[in-house]
Amino acid sequence: MLVAVPAAQVGAWGSSGHRVIGVVAMQSLPETLPDFLRTPGAASDVGEYSREPDRWKGAGQPHDRERDTAHFIDMDDEGRVMDHRGMTMDQLPRLKSEYDAALTRAGLDVDTAGYLPYAIMDAWQNLERDFAYWRVLNAAETRETDLAKREWYRADRLRREQLILRDIGVLSHYLGDASQPHHTTIHFNGWAGETNPEGFTTSRRTHSAFESEYASRNLNPVIVRASMAPLNVEGFDVKARTASYLNTTLGTVIPFYRLEKDGAFRDVDPRGAEFLNTRLTAGAEQLRDYVVAAWNVSAKSSVGWPAVKVAEVEAGTTDPWTAMVGDD
Numbered sequence: 001m002l003v004a005v006p007a008a009q010v011g012a013w014g015s016s017g018h019r020v021i022g023v024v025a026m027q028s029l030p031e032t033l034p035d036f037l038r039t040p041g042a043a044s045d046v047g048e049y050s051r052e053p054d055r056w057k058g059a060g061q062p063h064d065r066e067r068d069t070a071h072f073i074d075m076d077d078e079g080r081v082m083d084h085r086g087m088t089m090d091q092l093p094r095l096k097s098e099y100d101a102a103l104t105r106a107g108l109d110v111d112t113a114g115y116l117p118y119a120i121m122d123a124w125q126n127l128e129r130d131f132a133y134w135r136v137l138n139a140a141e142t143r144e145t146d147l148a149k150r151e152w153y154r155a156d157r158l159r160r161e162q163l164i165l166r167d168i169g170v171l172s173h174y175l176g177d178a179s180q181p182h183h184t185t186i187h188f189n190g191w192a193g194e195t196n197p198e199g200f201t202t203s204r205r206t207h208s209a210f211e212s213e214y215a216s217r218n219l220n221p222v223i224v225r226a227s228m229a230p231l232n233v234e235g236f237d238v239k240a241r242t243a244s245y246l247n248t249t250l251g252t253v254i255p256f257y258r259l260e261k262d263g264a265f266r267d268v269d270p271r272g273a274e275f276l277n278t279r280l281t282a283g284a285e286q287l288r289d290y291v292v293a294a295w296n297v298s299a300k301s302s303v304g305w306p307a308v309k310v311a312e313v314e315a316g317t318t319d320p321w322t323a324m325v326g327d328d
Contacts, residue, residue, distance in 0.1 A: 071174070
């Protein structure tokens with residue numbers, strides 16, 4: 001059953017758009033993933049958790065400054081962070097601290113630039129850890145003959161399932177941000193820079209008007225789900241996939257501004273709605289793929305302390321009790 005988004009409940013992209021991306025992606029997961037993920041309740045939960053990073057805002061400092069800049073990456077028209085001094089997505093350092101240092105050396109403001117790719121990669125790696133623990137807990141619960149230990153495994157598995165849904169929601173939010181053109185560009189709120197050869201709007205309401213009033217009236221979950229491409233996780237590499245995804249979204253910035261200039265984001269013009277739902281579809285596709293890829297990678301992981309291999313626990317050749325409960 002597709003998500004319903006009543007008009008009274010929708011607001012900015014941070015509610016309606018993020019909710020649709022989370023729900024539709026969960027509804028599209030393949031049967032190879034655990035049953036608890038493929039229920040209407042799980043889809044609904046992820047839809048709501050997808051809004052969570054926006055709901056964190058306003059906690060104070062340092063919380064807000066550190067987290068608010070996770071929602072975007074400002075690239076110029078050539079795909080470099082901020083301007084010619086910044087790196088491309090393919091040149092991103094391994095660590096965010098290295099990214100921050102490189103921008104600082106180049107004379108660029110880290111907080112102005114944003115760090116969305118690292119937020120995405122961090123959330124995906126966290127989900128992979130979740131899945132690895134779930135695999136171990138599920139396998140151990142199935143085989144354990146000691147009733148007290150089995151009950152502990154069961155309780156911890158259920159706790160992990162709630163964490164998984166919440167963590168998919170966080171990943172969903174950042175992948176959703178990355179599907180919105182304004183979250184990838186220096187032109188995030190009207191055309192910026194010294195030149196404007198095509199005469200694009202410079203209105204400071206450009207961003208909010210698109211992702212709030214317009215999105216809430218014109219998003220269509222049925223179209224989003226029907227438009228999704230097939231699963232694509234072959235050779236998945238989170239850094240390369242994230243760079244490619246952000247570059248693809250950056251490529252929609254000028255088309256957006258051309259459509260805006262041509263009046264396409266009036267409700268009577270189908271071109272604007274098509275553009276909007278295509279961007280939401282991109283977010284849902286990526287979330288589905290990232291979740292499946294995290295599940296697949298988790299089968300080869302090791303977790304706990306002392307570490308146990310997931311594959312050995314699932315095969316029944318290793319007892320994970322101490323690794324899961326702790327030896328202290």
